[in-house]
Amino acid sequence: MSRRNRGAGTTYVNNVRGPTSALTSFLNERGIRRANPAPRPPTPPPEEASTPAAQDGEEAEQTAQPTSRAARLSRGRAAALAAAATTTASTPGVTEEADKDNPDSDSDSSSDDGLIPIAVSTRAARAAAMAAARSRTRSAAASSNASPSSSATAAGSSSSPPVSKAKAAAKAKAAAAAEFASRKRARKSKGGSDDSDDGDDDGTNGEFQDITGLVSRSRFSHKERMPIRGNKIVFCSRCRARFTVKAGTVDEGSEMLCPTCAGETANGGVKQPIKATSPRSVTKRAKRRAQKVEVECQIPSLQDLCIRKIANCIEDVEAFGEIGAVSMDKICKIISRNRSLNSDTLQLFLDPRQTDLTLYDCTDVTADGLLSIAKFCPELQTLRLALCGRINDSVISYYSLHLTQLTSLSLMGPIVVTEDAYADLFRAIGPRFERFELKNASRFSDMAARVLCESCPNLQRLQFSDCMLMNDNWLDSIGNLTKLKSLTFSDPEVDKVTTEPMVKLLQTIGSGLVELSFKGCLDLEDAVLTEAIRPCCVRLDQLSIHGCEGFTTEGIRDLFQDWKLNRGMTQVDMESCVMFKDEALQALLEHSGSSLEELNIKGLDELSKETLMKLAECENLTVLDVSWCRGVDDEVIEKYLNGTNKLEKLVVWGNNRITECCPTRKGLRMVGRETDYIGQRFT
Incomplete structure (x- = not known):
């Protein structure tokens, strides 16, 4: 081999000189x-050379x-x-x-x-x-x-x-x-x-x-990285690197520096190497103790086991017999999730004495099967049909004639029902109609909304979600429903639901509203908060502004600051309002901190750690969602545990500063912690 080939691609392994092939380079890069x-x-x-x-x-x-x-x-x-x-x-x-x-x-x-x-x-x-x-x-x-x-x-x-x-x-x-x-x-x-x-x-x-002295990764384990006993993982206040400190050595409010930054400070800017501790110095018993987490063992009852068995063999069941409404609902949920609800299995849930019926997936139920609901259950008062894409005008007309006691109707996905069928239904039900929920409807028009508001003046709960034809004209018709207690507008088309008609509507019926939701209403502005909700919605208890990008921090602050006409909120949803800053959450806590039970601030990454720690002052908080709030760490979670004794569910998706050392307690369900799912991969 010529010496001029001793370049960058030359190998000297086994005393062989020359350029390496692509396969050899591939194997060397991966340590094979x-x-x-x-x-x-x-x-x-030589002395033994002459032996036999x-x-x-x-x-x-x-x-x-x-x-x-x-x-x-x-x-x-x-x-x-x-x-x-x-x-x-x-x-x-x-x-x-x-x-x-x-x-x-x-x-x-x-x-x-x-x-x-x-x-x-x-x-x-x-x-x-x-x-x-x-x-x-x-x-x-x-x-x-x-x-x-x-x-x-x-x-x-x-x-x-x-x-x-x-x-x-x-x-x-x-x-x-x-x-x-x-x-x-x-x-x-x-x-x-x-x-x-x-x-x-x-x-x-x-x-x-290998010849470099590196040991293979066969002994690598996520468990060996777990902290020992009462140690605590903290983050360096200078370089934001995570490191472990001994329990009891961390002072509250003190500045924490990692060994690298601390050595650099002590030696005039010269970094000192960090000595790695050997995992062999820790006994196996200490490792198990460090990895042990409190897991609530939920053993299903005999009733739940029987319900699951029945749901799995639903095709072979001829009749349920005398079974409670709660068990019937559980079976319906299971077979709906398994897509086993069809026209044949539907007959098992129909009883002439039944007054409340909920079907969670009607995808495989035909129009004749839906028609049989009114035939076998004439005394129905509440009917909820999810994913009912096969329901048509003839079924709606049959309901209007035979369901003479119907007061509540919820339809999800009635894509083929026309406005005339809706109008006939509303005229037939009339003043006894108290609740109407419509989701994913493509043919519910202005005429149907006008007939609804004129024929059913006693409506108390009204919800429109993902209705393609929803616009400001609906708001003018809804203004006649003076007995409304719950109003929901969810995900309307852009530029269809605007600020001025909404302000006029809330000034008319806002005094009786207890629940108000503007999920996905992108065109609403701060005037809805300051000119309509603050002076008129004095009985408001639940507010959802999920994804309302038009609302600002100043609008939320002006709404809750010194709002003495309202007694306080119990449920607030501000998810995906990414521009909200500390002033918005601080104003909410000052007004409703003592009454809040459910709070959703998912995606508010502008909030600081100090403001997030103030949530620990909400004594009645039971459900809290702080996903994608970057200021949440182990210290914040520990503060929540010490302050909110009634907290039952804590959602922390996307908060990578919560480590495996994060404290917890019995009765608290923490959802979304990274280390829980990473640990499952290494067990």
């Missing part, structure tokens, strides 16, 4: 190495004459095993320390092919080295003390029958086992682990180690 070949048999000393055994070995080598590298390697392995077995059987009392007195040990064990071991198992390498050392030592001792009688004995032993060789091999195996047991007892007396082997002396634990 070939296994180490067995050592070559030791060269016999040596002459037989030389004649065997001359007759074999292997030409390939594989043949030489196989011959070397066989000769090494034979030499090790014979020498161990003959002199089992010789130890490996005698190898230190042999100055030619390195030269004898070198390979003629000039091979450099790339990936070597320390355990296998040590065993091979010990065998070679014993072989060289014993052969040297035999040659120095050789006599005619010993030569004759050796010559005789070479011609012994195979039975003597088997006995010698058995003795060699027994001697090796005894020596291994003695070394294990010695390690045990020094405090070592019973599971360790010969590789423990050099810290590799018998794993493969």
